[in-house]
Amino acid sequence: MKKKVLIIGSGLGGLSTALRLSVKGYDVTILEKHSKAGGRLNQLQIDGFTFDVGPSFMSMSYELNELFESCGVKNPIKMTELDPLYNVYFEGNDKPYKIWKTLENLEKEFAEIEPNLAAKVEKYLKRGGEFFHDTEDAVIKSNFNSLISYLFQLSKVPKKHLPYLFRTMWNEVERNFDSNEVRVIFSLVAFFLGSTPFQTPAIYSLLNYTEMKHDGYWKVEGGMYKIVDELLKLLSAQKVKIVYNTEIVGFEKSNNFISSLIDQNGKKWTADIFISNSDAASFRGKILKREKFSEEKLDKMEWTLAPFTIYLGVKGSIDNLAHHNYFLGKNFRGYADAIFTSSISPQKPYYYVNVSSKSYKECAPDGCENIFILCPVPDLRFKKDWSDREELANNIIDDLSKRTGFDIKNNVLVKKIFDPEDWGKMFNLYKGSGLGLSHGMLQVGAFRPKNKDEQFKNLFYVGASTTPGTGLPMVIISSKLVEERIEEVYGNLS
Numbered sequence: 001m002k003k004k005v006l007i008i009g010s011g012l013g014g015l016s017t018a019l020r021l022s023v024k025g026y027d028v029t030i031l032e033k034h035s036k037a038g039g040r041l042n043q044l045q046i047d048g049f050t051f052d053v054g055p056s057f058m059s060m061s062y063e064l065n066e067l068f069e070s071c072g073v074k075n076p077i078k079m080t081e082l083d084p085l086y087n088v089y090f091e092g093n094d095k096p097y098k099i100w101k102t103l104e105n106l107e108k109e110f111a112e113i114e115p116n117l118a119a120k121v122e123k124y125l126k127r128g129g130e131f132f133h134d135t136e137d138a139v140i141k142s143n144f145n146s147l148i149s150y151l152f153q154l155s156k157v158p159k160k161h162l163p164y165l166f167r168t169m170w171n172e173v174e175r176n177f178d179s180n181e182v183r184v185i186f187s188l189v190a191f192f193l194g195s196t197p198f199q200t201p202a203i204y205s206l207l208n209y210t211e212m213k214h215d216g217y218w219k220v221e222g223g224m225y226k227i228v229d230e231l232l233k234l235l236s237a238q239k240v241k242i243v244y245n246t247e248i249v250g251f252e253k254s255n256n257f258i259s260s261l262i263d264q265n266g267k268k269w270t271a272d273i274f275i276s277n278s279d280a281a282s283f284r285g286k287i288l289k290r291e292k293f294s295e296e297k298l299d300k301m302e303w304t305l306a307p308f309t310i311y312l313g314v315k316g317s318i319d320n321l322a323h324h325n326y327f328l329g330k331n332f333r334g335y336a337d338a339i340f341t342s343s344i345s346p347q348k349p350y351y352y353v354n355v356s357s358k359s360y361k362e363c364a365p366d367g368c369e370n371i372f373i374l375c376p377v378p379d380l381r382f383k384k385d386w387s388d389r390e391e392l393a394n395n396i397i398d399d400l401s402k403r404t405g406f407d408i409k410n411n412v413l414v415k416k417i418f419d420p421e422d423w424g425k426m427f428n429l430y431k432g433s434g435l436g437l438s439h440g441m442l443q444v445g446a447f448r449p450k451n452k453d454e455q456f457k458n459l460f461y462v463g464a465s466t467t468p469g470t471g472l473p474m475v476i477i478s479s480k481l482v483e484e485r486i487e488e489v490y491g492n493l494s
């Protein structure tokens, strides 16, 4: 008799785990509160425009290959490596900087403000690369059974990396680069971790290495949601069932085992094994009612910034936009210091703009562009009221019109806004935090919510807020780690 598995949530973590386990002979069902699969990796289709809802870059693309290959399939998704990676606009300068992965081109791009950039970048990335390779297999891709085993594993990481724990990313870019522009650009990755470069330890410059030297960034043909489409095809072939519009709100237990999950209509769902792809910290608090994860305790943890996103279908072609663009202001330090805890909307917002129709015409009707704008904002702990959302959206659209020289406002055919409250409600993201728990030293490795429950022997976790962390490749790794946990207990059934 096949072991029955119930997965709560069809985010990339849930889908990847379902694929791995179904191939191994488990009978898998996914329960999803939303009406469509993918979680944050979702899609909007409105009047001929197709938008990716959240993620727009794939990094560490080999993890996606590994997922498919471990299930006996060649990766069916067509990806193209980006070079330049993206364009960066600084306020007051109409010409964007192209951030080339090819260092020769990057050096030319910054010749006027940062001479000898290629050599400086090589030196800067060398150490980030060493740290990445010293920890990738030993720490990031490993399960730990105790704090001691985690600390033991960490103790094997060469001691030369220690000083970078006590220096901030900003200190590090200041030591390596002279111009403010290059310093700002190289420190932007700190925001992906849920912090600022003025607080993030310099060891995380390993992310600069992964984006600029190692595997880089990739675009996905037809849009990021192709990843979900392809996974759904394989899951259907494996007879994995997905039940939509079904939110798990409670559970029943028998000794130290979960016996059933209860949905919003009171229906009970039974299985042998349960896996939560719902946020690993807030699920323990909200559903399991664990004191350690009460709202008060969760509020004290460090969470990544909330997204404020705008989806615009626009008539015309905006020549000054590339597929990936960042629009930055002048006051980086002040902005970074205030952005996490502000109770008001940013007045001079920094934002990212993605136009996938620049690469893939099928994402917008003829003669139109699909514009996705992402502005990181404080989560609902700090700014609860988003009744000013139209004002903030108009502020950003006006700024973008000015900086691109294209009247966006009067050419909008389609417009949709998601504020942090929407994001929170759509996917049960804690207080609207976009990437889940952040990655300070006390929230990674053995300190992050574990992928195996503390009490219930048949309950496991996968996704951004458990190990190893957030982002698409990390979540794929998380599915491998949870598969290993389950096999330790139940074995390989194939």
Ligand SMILES: Cc1cc2nc3c(=O)[nH]c(=O)nc-3n(C[C@H](O)[C@H](O)[C@H](O)COP(=O)(O)OP(=O)(O)OC[C@H]3O[C@@H](n4cnc5c(N)ncnc54)[C@H](O)[C@@H]3O)c2cc1C
Binding pocket: 008, 009, 010, 011, 012, 013, 014, 031, 032, 033, 034, 037, 038, 039, 040, 041, 053, 054, 055, 056, 057, 058, 059, 246, 247, 248, 249, 277, 278, 279, 307, 309, 374, 426, 427, 428, 434, 435, 462, 463, 464, 465, 470, 471, 472, 473, 475
């Ligand atoms: C705006 C934005 C941009 C991003 N950009 C990038 C990027 O460019 N590159 C990158 O690598 N990463 C990016 N990320 C991060 C990436 O999207 C996430 O790390 C990843 O998608 C998380 O996947 P997950 O499976 O952990 O969770 P989720 O995608 O959140 O999936 C969890 C699923 O569980 C469902 N669920 C939750 N609770 C319940 C319940 N009680 N009952 C039933 N169902 C439930 C939710 O509806 C959801 O479908 C971005 C994130 C955001 C928000």
